[in-house]
Amino acid sequence: MKLISANWKMNLTPAQTREYLQKFLPLVEDIKDREILICPPFTSLCVAGEMLAGSGIRLGAQNCYHEPRGAFTGEVSLDMLKEFGVSYAIVGHSERRWIFGESDELINKKVTACLKAGVRPIICVGERLEEREAGLTFKVVETQIRLALSGVEEYTSSVDIAYEPVWAIGTGNPATPEDAQLVHAYIKDLLHQINPGHRGETRVLYGGSVSPKNASEFMRMKDVDGLLVGGASLDPESFSQIVKSF
Numbered sequence: 001m002k003l004i005s006a007n008w009k010m011n012l013t014p015a016q017t018r019e020y021l022q023k024f025l026p027l028v029e030d031i032k033d034r035e036i037l038i039c040p041p042f043t044s045l046c047v048a049g050e051m052l053a054g055s056g057i058r059l060g061a062q063n064c065y066h067e068p069r070g071a072f073t074g075e076v077s078l079d080m081l082k083e084f085g086v087s088y089a090i091v092g093h094s095e096r097r098w099i100f101g102e103s104d105e106l107i108n109k110k111v112t113a114c115l116k117a118g119v120r121p122i123i124c125v126g127e128r129l130e131e132r133e134a135g136l137t138f139k140v141v142e143t144q145i146r147l148a149l150s151g152v153e154e155y156t157s158s159v160d161i162a163y164e165p166v167w168a169i170g171t172g173n174p175a176t177p178e179d180a181q182l183v184h185a186y187i188k189d190l191l192h193q194i195n196p197g198h199r200g201e202t203r204v205l206y207g208g209s210v211s212p213k214n215a216s217e218f219m220r221m222k223d224v225d226g227l228l229v230g231g232a233s234l235d236p237e238s239f240s241q242i243v244k245s246f
């Protein structure tokens with residue numbers, strides 16, 4: 001099933017989350033033929049988990065830590081997340097990589113921990129502008145995916161991948177749907193190379209300046225299996241339009 005996901009990033013307090021979901025749930029209650037995922041900040045997971053229970057809408061975390069417990073000040077384990085009803089975790093978002101210095105090695109540990117915990121990781125990959133201009137898009141995406149899945153190659157069907165070109169995030173300057181399609185098709189080929197037993201359940205999502213205006217153009221592409229939406233997911237009306245855009 002196609003997966004339309006909201007990454008709220010560091011936005012919306014618990015009270016604002018309640019208000020958002022009160023508006024959003026009635027707007028999408030008839031939608032059963034696609035999966036909807038909301039990834040609020042950790043502080044809103046409790047209220048969102050309660051409000052989404054029984055709705056069919058999935059709850060995701062924007063990050064996680066790979067250790068189960070212990071002296072890791074400020075971190076949150078997968079068991080803690082699961083108690084709120086979290087079934088997805090975004091791993092390796094470019095803001096985690098480039099603002100917080102997350103390495104491919106750490107991302108690999110998080111992916112591995114998610115798989116072990118039964119939380120489906122959404123692995124984010126994408127090139128920066130200088131890498132794109134140097135013709136390195138495919139190489140960067142390949143390296144990020146291979147390293148993220150190192151040691152867990154046989155589980156390619158238990159992850160989703162988000163292609164989010166860094167230069168397209170929050171800029172109002174999305175990739176063209178045709179360019180996204182090329183990278184998505186490449187990613188799907190790569191998954192078969194990494195895991196000859198790959199069954200193909202992995203959804204490859206596009207992220208980067210998705211809006212109600214352009215969402216359907218992306219969703220028309222053969223290998224675009226969903227979207228990861230930042231800014232345009234912060235308004236319930238706008239995110240519901242994206243969810244319904246195809």
Ligand code: 13P
Pocket residue numbers: 007093164168169170171172207208209210228229230231232
């Ligand atoms: P924007 O939709 O705000 O460009 O953010 C995309 C993103 O980073 C989703 O994870």
